[in-house]
Amino acid sequence: xxxxxxxxxxxxxxxxSKKEIVKALNDVNLTINEGELFGLLGPNGAxxxxxxxxxxxxxxxxxxxxxxxxxxxxxxxxxxRQKINMVSGGETSGYGLLTVRENIxxxxxxxxxxxxxxxxxxxxxxxxxxxxxxxxxKVRTLSTGxxxxxxxxxxxxxxxxxxxxxxxxxxxxxxxxRLIRDFIKKWMREKxxxxxxxxxxxxxxxxxxxxRVAIINDGKVLACDTPANLKRLIHQDAVLKxxxxxxxxxxxxxxxxxxxxxxxxxxxxxxxxxxxxxLDDESAVADIVAAxxxxxxRILSVQKTEPTLEDVFVTLVGRGLTNHEV
Amino acid sequence: MAVNTQSARKRNLLTFKWSxxxxxxxxxNWADPFLFMTYSIAKPIAGSLILVVMYSIIAAxxxxxxxxxxxxxxxxxxxxxxxxxVLFGVAQIVHDDREHFQTMRYIYISPSSxxxxxIGRSVSKLVITTFAVVITLAFGVxxxxxxxxxxxxxxxxxxxxxxxxxxxxxxxxxxxxGVSFLTAKHQGGMNEGIAGxxxxxxxxxxxxxxxxAWGMAxxxxxxxxxxxxxxxxxxxxxxxxxxxxxxxxxxYCLAILCLSTLVFSxxxxxxxxxxxxxxxxxxxxxxxxxx
Numbered sequence: 001x002x003x004x005x006x007x008x009x010x011x012x013x014x015x016x017s018k019k020e021i022v023k024a025l026n027d028v029n030l031t032i033n034e035g036e037l038f039g040l041l042g043p044n045g046a047x048x049x050x051x052x053x054x055x056x057x058x059x060x061x062x063x064x065x066x067x068x069x070x071x072x073x074x075x076x077x078x079x080x081r082q083k084i085n086m087v088s089g090g091e092t093s094g095y096g097l098l099t100v101r102e103n104i105x106x107x108x109x110x111x112x113x114x115x116x117x118x119x120x121x122x123x124x125x126x127x128x129x130x131x132x133x134x135x136x137x138k139v140r141t142l143s144t145g146x147x148x149x150x151x152x153x154x155x156x157x158x159x160x161x162x163x164x165x166x167x168x169x170x171x172x173x174x175x176x177x178r179l180i181r182d183f184i185k186k187w188m189r190e191k192x193x194x195x196x197x198x199x200x201x202x203x204x205x206x207x208x209x210x211x212r213v214a215i216i217n218d219g220k221v222l223a224c225d226t227p228a229n230l231k232r233l234i235h236q237d238a239v240l241k242x243x244x245x246x247x248x249x250x251x252x253x254x255x256x257x258x259x260x261x262x263x264x265x266x267x268x269x270x271x272x273x274x275x276x277x278x279l280d281d282e283s284a285v286a287d288i289v290a291a292x293x294x295x296x297x298r299i300l301s302v303q304k305t306e307p308t309l310e311d312v313f314v315t316l317v318g319r320g321l322t323n324h325e326v
Numbered sequence: 327m328a329v330n331t332q333s334a335r336k337r338n339l340l341t342f343k344w345s346x347x348x349x350x351x352x353x354x355n356w357a358d359p360f361l362f363m364t365y366s367i368a369k370p371i372a373g374s375l376i377l378v379v380m381y382s383i384i385a386a387x388x389x390x391x392x393x394x395x396x397x398x399x400x401x402x403x404x405x406x407x408x409x410x411x412v413l414f415g416v417a418q419i420v421h422d423d424r425e426h427f428q429t430m431r432y433i434y435i436s437p438s439s440x441x442x443x444x445i446g447r448s449v450s451k452l453v454i455t456t457f458a459v460v461i462t463l464a465f466g467v468x469x470x471x472x473x474x475x476x477x478x479x480x481x482x483x484x485x486x487x488x489x490x491x492x493x494x495x496x497x498x499x500x501x502x503x504g505v506s507f508l509t510a511k512h513q514g515g516m517n518e519g520i521a522g523x524x525x526x527x528x529x530x531x532x533x534x535x536x537x538x539a540w541g542m543a544x545x546x547x548x549x550x551x552x553x554x555x556x557x558x559x560x561x562x563x564x565x566x567x568x569x570x571x572x573x574x575x576x577x578y579c580l581a582i583l584c585l586s587t588l589v590f591s592x593x594x595x596x597x598x599x600x601x602x603x604x605x606x607x608x609x610x611x612x613x614x615x616x617x
Contacts, residue, residue, distance in 0.1 A: 008609065050609075056435050059609045078334070081437040093428035095348065097355045109344040110436040110443070112337040154432065 004028040004064035006050050006219075024050040026219035028064070032197060032212075037188055039210030040199040041313065047219040048199035052164045055197065056086045069162060082111075084162045087155035089170030092147060096140030100131065103139055104154045111158045118157065125153040128183060145176040152180060156187060162195040169205060181209060203309040213309065215316055222316045231307045234315045238282050242275040243301040244292055252295040253277075258284030272300060334439075341438035342446040349450030370407070370458040371465050377403055378470065380531075398564025400472055402530045404462040405557050407455050408495050409524050409550060415451035416499025417517045419444060420506040424612065431612035441598065444503060448496055474561060484560045487580070491553035494587040497594035504594070504601030508608070510615040524550050533568035542570055549586035552579045 006025040012018050025047045032038045040048045053059035055068050057077045065072070071079040094103050101122060108118035126132045129149045134142060142150065148168070155163055165184070169177040188194055200206050206213050207227045214224040223230055237260075246266065253262050258281030265274040277288055285304070292299050354362050381396050423430040434440055466472035502520060506513045525531070527541060528550040534542055545551045555571045556579050558564050566572070571579060605611050 053609065053612075058431055058435060058606065058611050060607045078437060081435055084435065086432070086435060088431075091428055093432065095352065095427055095429065098348075098351060102351070106344055106348055107432060107436065109340055110433060110438040112340060112437070 001028050001030045001051075001055075001067075002065040004051075004054070004066050005062045006047075006054060006059070007062045023219050025054075025061070028216075028219070028221055030214055030221060030224060032195065034069075034195055035193050036211045037184070037196045037198065037209055039206040039213040040197065040216055041201065041203070041206045041213050041309065042199075042216035043201055043317075046216045048216060049166055050219075051216075052086070052166050052197065052199060056084055056164050057081060083160060084164065085155045085158050085160040086164040086166065087151050087168055089148060089165075089167035089172075091151075092144075093151060094139040094147065096138060099136050099138055100126075100142070100150050100153075101135045104150065104157055107154050108157055113158065121157045121159070122153060125156055128186075129153060130179065145172050148172060148176070148180075152183070161193070162197065165196060165198045167200055168198070169200070169202065177205075181205060184209060203313065207309050215313055217317045223312070227309055230309060230312045234307050234312055238279045239305045240277045240279060240285055240288060241303040241305065242277075242288070242292070242299060244273050244275065244295075244297040244299055246271050246273050247295045247297045249295060252291040253288070256284055256287045256291060257281070259288065273297070334437075337437060338439050338442040341442040342449075345443040345446030346449040347446075349447040350453070353450050353454050366454070366457055367461055370404075370462040373403075373407075373458075374400070374462050374465050374470070392567075394564055394567050396564075397472060398533070398558065398567040399531055400466050400470070401463075401558055401561060401563045402554050404459050404466070405491075405554060406525065406528075406530045407458055407462070408452075408492060409498075409528075410521050411455040411458075412448060412451050412492065412495045413499040413502065413524075414517045414521055416444065416448040416496060417502035417506050417513070419447050420503045421510065421513050425510060425614050428612075428614065434611055440602065441500075441595075444500060444598075445496070448499060452492060452496075472563065474563060479561055483576075484557075487553065487556045487560060487583070490580075490583055490587050491550075491557070494549045494553065494583070494590055497587065497591040499594075501590075501594035501597040504598035507601040507605035508610060510613065524548065527551070529554055529568055529570070534570040535568050545570065547586075549583055549590060552583040552586070555579055556583060 004025055005023070005027060008022045008024055010017070010020040010022060028047075028051065040051065042048050050059065054061050054066055054073055057068075057073055057080055060074060067073070068080045069083050073080065095106075098106070104122050105115075105118055108122070109115075113121070122135075123132075126135055129152055131146065131149045131153060134146055134150075139147065139150065148171075152168065155165075168184075169180050172180065184196060184198075188196060198206070198209060210227060212224065212226050213230060215222045215230070223233065225233075250262075250264060253259075253275065256262075256277075258279055259277050260280045261278040263276045265276075267274060277284070279285070289299065289302070356362075357365065377400060381399060385392070420430070423433065433443055463472070463474065467474045498520065502517055505516065509516070527534070527537065527545045528548055529545065534545040534551060537545060552571070555568070555574075556576065559576055559579075574582075
């Protein structure tokens with residue numbers, strides 16, 4: 001993508017609002033590598049879906065250039081469509097009067113997949129996504145989670161070289177979300193060269209799945225790197241929290257190299273002491289752990305907190321995903 | 327390679343075949359076969375009876391019956407079902423797929439042509455309408471004494487007229503589908519309005535000759551006027567009720583029908599393509615408005 005722009009003109013409502021030009025994408029420059037699981041992270045209205053729509057040939061850009069697998073999105077739509085597919089979350093698509101299998105099979109025919117091969121792929125994917133027991137149920141009878149699984153089968157059944165996943169776990173329960181995330185990881189591992197562009201506003205999902213993440217807000221790409229590198233951007237202190245059997249003498253924890261600050265809190269009710277170390281150097285962790293038996297205590301729990309993608313997002317955007325200013 | 331590397335032509339044929347199957351499933355799969363069959367027979371018969379009532383009232387108000395006029399109305403209305411069902415149905419596919427089933431985006435980004443898909447879907451409308459027309463005619467012949475002489479009909483000519491007429495109606499439907507890409511709120515009214523226009527000006531319930539001069543002139547540029555006239559002539563029913571095209575020979579009417587169908591088909595494809603491109607430009611391909 002090179003200097004990609006997309007504007008929308010809102011309609012004027014007499015006496016209520018004026019015609020407005022909204023920049024959904026603002027000079028977006030991104031390169032997604034083959035074989036990469038690339039994440040687009042941003043709040044609602046950031047431009048994630050607009051970008052996906054342009055790349056999967058549903059929408060034309062206002063200006064700029066976008067190429068998918070080497071093909072121009074404006075001029076070479078047929079070449080692109082043979083190699084891509086898309087799954088959107090939080091929708092209820094499908095022909096309710098058809099069964100799950102019939103729905104998916106119909107789409108396989110639009111891609112020209114021979115019937116026998118289509119059936120094999122559908123069976124395999126339904127098994128992996130735990131949808132087998134519903135294959136002959138009418139789509140209208142499915143719950144949101146099952147519909148989304150059927151949607152996933154439809155998208156992956158064509159074995160695309162590049163798949164666009166637009167909030168694929170939106171509105172799903174923990175188990176269904178985990179199943180879908182595990183499936184995506186497995187699908188990527190199975191064949192090198194497969195590429196995924198995932199949009200999400202779940203930070204954990206982006207952190208867990210993506211090789212690289214672009215943080216997008218108000219149509220602008222604010223940062224793009226691996227999750228680890230993005231976290232390094234904000235230079236947040238590493239903090240180690242220990243809960244140990246209650247001690248009175250803290251001399252063993254003094255002057256440990258790499259520790260900038262140590263605080264403690266006694267908890268009489270549980271007979272424990274909570275220690276909090278702010279680290280300049282993460283190699284100090286080993287010395288801190290070794291100091292516990294020297295103080296005559298033992299470790300009950302250890303927790304090391306690191307900056308999350310959410311911290312990166314808040315630092316870059318100035319607000320969280322829930323639109324509250326910080 | 328993500329998908330089978332068959333030719334675009336073969337894939338479009340497959341798309342046509344399976345979208346026709348989808349259309350049939352959607353038209354027929356909502357009830358068990360017996361209920362569906364009962365409905366398919368009862369609906370056109372009920373429509374015929376409405377015509378009978380309408381004619382009886384008009385005849386009573388006019389002070390007498392004119393059997394030829396009833397035949398004119400009956401046959402014209404029976405075949406007008408194609409206009410109502412196919413034209414309206416084809417244009418409605420865009421609305422249904424986009425807003426109701428929310429499948430349009432997935433069909434649109436597949437390597438198949440959306441145009442082939444639309445043609446396939448409209449075939450099921452055609453089959454069901456043909457069945458309704460046959461039932462209506464059979465009911466007319468056996469219950470209302472419509473004098474259809476089956477062995478006297480030039481069926482080859484009738485087939486040619488039907489093929490061209492249906493092509494023309496589908497072309498109108500595709501043009502409306504192209505416009506439907508760009509609107510959700512006005513789509514239903516637009517489809518009904520166009521079908522109503524044809525109902526009023528093409529000699530369906532009354533002869534074109536009773537229209538004012540401007541109405542007659544307008545009727546003469548509409549291919550449906552010629553199609554219905556040719557259908558009536560071929561079946562030899564209600565002929566002579568309308569003086570507008572009385573002087574025009576059958577080959578002349580057929581030539582006008584062919585020419586206007588060709589013109590409207592080219593226009594329809596162009597409108598469909600323009601609608602498609604503008605919708606993609608404006609981001610309307612997958613809009614859901616909940617209208």
